[in-house]
Amino acid sequence: MRTYDDTFSGQKIYPGKGKLFVRSDSKIFRFQNGKTESLFLQRKNPRRIAWTVLCRRQRRKGISEEAAKTRRRRAVKSQRAVVGASLDVIKERRSQRPEARTAARAQAIKEGKEKKAASDSVKKAEKAKNAGKAASGQSTGRVINKQGAKGASAKPRPTTK
């Protein structure tokens, strides 16, 4: 549906409403109603008639309200404490320079790696010890039955012949 704007008042003209006026210099004017047509033919200035869109726009009417509305709709961001970090910690981290922040992060990563390496070495050593024990156990030549090797308790020795 095509709507037009009133050339005088700026109102919307829906199909079937209004009047089209073609002046003899073949300029086209559209009027929403007889009121605007009459005012136009009286050669009134729409900027001086309070209710027209032109006048309202010139005097900045109805613009500030719209601006206020949009401001209200904007989302507000706020900081608050999360599970592992209190508000103070977050603020401190945020206020740090980015270089310091990256350095700290690198440091933390390094530390983590070292810890891991240390734990790994400890584990390795333990493994080696165990392996040595097992090997030594086998070399003694002590006879261990299969069930004993699996962890069964030793058979009680016979008391009589």
Place this chain on the structure above:
Amino acid sequence: MLNVIDNSGAALAECIQVLKMKRAASIGDRIVIVVQKQRSFGPETASSSKSTVSSANKVRRGDIRHAVVVRTAKQVQRKDGSVVKFGDNACVLISKAGEPIGTRLSGVVGRELRERGWGKVLSLAPMHL
């Protein structure tokens, strides 16, 4: 009194009869007119003697001709609900057979001409509304 908007040579015409009906003429109606004022074309005709009018003029003052109305100051109600009115009354001169006498039109004409079978006049017009 109507303006004549073609280059037939007439400038102002007086309606003396609306053909085929007994009411005021509207856009697309055929009328009989008397040429009341002639148009002077071009600067060379103006610089030459004022009494002789350009030979390009196909009609003279006082001629009785047929014409078709193309613009009315009275508003016209269209089928689609819109209302159109023009700033003046205007016509285009035609021969008895219905062919336009001029070869060019200046200014807009009403769209009603199409429904009334004046396609030739419409095709000469620069714009129709």
